[in-house]
Amino acid sequence: MTRVLVIEDDAIIGEMLTLYLTEEMFEVQRVETSREGKFALGSFNPDILLLDLMLPDASGTELCAEFRQLTAIPIIVISTKPSVTVRIQAISSGADDFLVKPFSMQELKVRMDAVLRRTNALSPAAAQPASAGTGTSAVASGPQQGLTLDLERRTIVLHGEHIETTFSEYEIMKLFYQHPNRVFSREELINAVRGIDSFINDRAIDVHVTNLRRKLEKNPKEPQYIKTVWGVGYKFMN
Structure with a gap:
């Protein structure tokens, strides 16, 4: 229950x-x-x-x-x-x-x-068991060196450090991580995070991405992980 x-x-x-x-x-x-x-x-x-x-x-x-x-x-x-x-x-x-x-x-x-x-809802990638002997459900490797997802703790791991995120930030990052180099429109991110029956708008997506950049990027003004595709949305760089 x-x-x-x-x-x-x-x-x-x-x-x-x-x-x-x-x-x-x-x-x-x-x-x-x-x-x-x-x-x-x-x-x-x-x-x-x-x-x-x-x-x-x-x-x-x-x-x-x-x-x-x-x-x-x-x-x-x-x-x-x-x-x-x-x-x-x-x-x-x-x-x-x-x-x-x-x-x-x-x-x-x-x-x-x-x-x-x-x-x-676990994605197919998230549902896979952890590698033998790792003792964790974190994704073993990722598009960017030094960045993984810990599926058990629902955190991002950056250079060995667990980065705490909100529910929505984690869901956005999980989507990016599983589809590197794919451009996502804000509408796609809205639907992925919340579903069409829940309140969120373009501005809220921008805020979540800004917060993710602050937590992950060395220089949030010149992001290396999450790039803006002007007029479309965002993508996670491989």
Whole structure:
């Protein structure tokens, strides 16, 4: 059973979420503060997190960034703020999706299913067993010397160092890695990361690529791994 951690201090919304998701066969735990949420990450071990950005002991997109540092599971932000700026800031801070209150419970479930599909779907390459004796599921070799993917920890390994990423950043990098030199349009990256039924736009893709460059490139302004193909999208260099 999929475990959902709901961090929401509004009693009415929190109860609605708990009742609906329980009826949809999710195992749900709800807490009302960021402090309780951080504890529940370890004690409840959720598969997905629903995070309100306005909590009694913390607020703002920096809260999302803090939770992203603590967990690699999908995070869906739920907020009363409808502005595009807040959405982009939340996604840039590690959110995998964003819903504005009030929202349809059916839409919430569709979006949850979408991010969980992306998390659980293993590509044929990812499904291959690790090389004998390696003790890890990391890809043994890659298009760029010194860069591999650790499929078990869902991290990028650069020159032996594990680089932590958001869910979306990792999915984009996995796609690039498996298809070196192929040019991907922003629309293709949107569909690969999220599916057509979940919120993300061209600007969010650009933000994810910018964040990946900051983490991987010696000089993000002159990238060697992820190249921009002007007027089309991006490609990962072999």
